[in-house]
Amino acid sequence: MQEKKIKIESQEKASKDYAKLLPFFYEPQHLTFIEDPKPFNKNRKIKTKIQKNESLPAASPKQQRVFWDGEKYIITPGANTEVIVPFPMAGRLVYQGKEFFEEFTIRNGDSLEYYPLTETGNFGWDLKVSEDGSRAIAEVQNERPGTFSLKNNIVWRRKWFLEHNIIWKELEWCVDSVKAGIFQAELQTRGIKYGIVPDFWNKILAVQGSAEVLIAEQTPPIPPINAHIIDFEDGLESKQQITDIVDHYASKIITCEKDDIIARKIPGREGRPGRDIFGNELPVYEMVDLQLKAGPNTYLSADGLEVRAKFHGTPIKLNKYTYSVEEIISLA
Known part of the structure; x- marks a missing residue:
């Protein structure tokens, strides 16, 4: 008979696991403990008869x-x-x-x-x-x-x-x-x-x-959303209507009633910086803001986000942020 020494955690483990790798010979009775484990050492030495x-x-x-x-x-x-x-x-x-x-x-x-x-x-x-x-x-x-x-x-x-x-x-x-x-x-x-x-x-x-x-x-930066304007030229929802009144250019014109909204500011949103895996900040550009201005015959809403008409007339865009209303002259 030949003896072979191996290390294994327990006799039960030797019987069930190690023996499975050797299906043509090993049986539980062939595995005998010859040394108990030392402190802090779960392994035991066993003797296998071959x-x-x-x-x-x-x-x-x-x-x-x-x-x-x-x-x-x-x-x-x-x-x-x-x-x-x-x-x-x-x-x-x-x-x-x-x-x-x-x-x-x-x-x-x-x-x-x-x-x-x-x-x-x-x-x-x-x-x-x-x-x-x-x-x-x-x-x-x-x-x-x-x-x-x-x-x-x-x-x-x-x-x-x-x-x-x-x-x-x-x-x-x-x-x-x-x-x-x-x-x-x-x-x-x-x-x-x-x-x-x-x-x-x-x-x-x-x-x-x-x-x-x-x-x-990394956490990527979130870009800002810039403030922008929608107005009567964009089809802003209001009581505005296209009227068949003929002006000196012989064309159809847009009219508005008193307190109609001529332009509205859509507020922007600030961006948020990101950070790469090294901890470095990833910057974002600043948000572009704007300010509506009320021209002749118009007024700003209390929150400054709308330009409204003071009376019936034709809305006019004077520049990028300024609006007015002109009186309509009808030739009967």
Whole structure:
């Protein structure tokens, strides 16, 4: 019997989890504790008894057998299998001391060795920061560890494909909490201190494979809305009407009644500055304001936002902000 020492958190975990990775040999009774955990150390050492290959009973010509020795599978296909097709992406297939990459024939009663590929996992990032300070993105690589394993129910055929008889098993994966501190330190070194996404680290840990994760983003400035005027020339709603009175230009004119609104000011709104991810303010231009003015025969409303007519007549725009009303002379 061969002894193999490993570290594992509990006997129950060894029975349920570790044994699953070795479905052709390990059972709970083969796992024996030989050392209790030390203070502040959850791991325990256990001893696994592994039967050596040479002590196995010889297989009959028609018997198939699979055995795991802690490093590799030893496979005896049996009499019905004549051709083996490797699958290099899943590990090495060795027959008579030689690794094969393409299909080969196997003699009745011979065994071959399968060394499954195991990935230890890979976690890292590349922090990309925009030169204008608008955003920071982490290109994350988070590949889970795992290993290939032979299926419990292997299908034996004359031409046996390794690819059809394996499965991928993910191993336990826990990113060291120190990594979060390293990432935070990099943010400080790069001067990123504003607009940081609150739960960016959880989003990084949730990546499977590779992906981009938004880390920080600027708050853009909100531009102002300038004050402007709408008046009778824009079709301002009032009692104004087009009258068929003919003036000295022989054209139709617009008339208004007493207290009609000739022009109205629409107040503007101040803008709001933004801030980039480095904490720098992003300025906005000032709002452009204006002031309505009442010309002859008009008056301003109490809030200064409207110009109204004092009597019936024709509204006139004297300049950009000044309005008046002229009396209508009718030639009977």
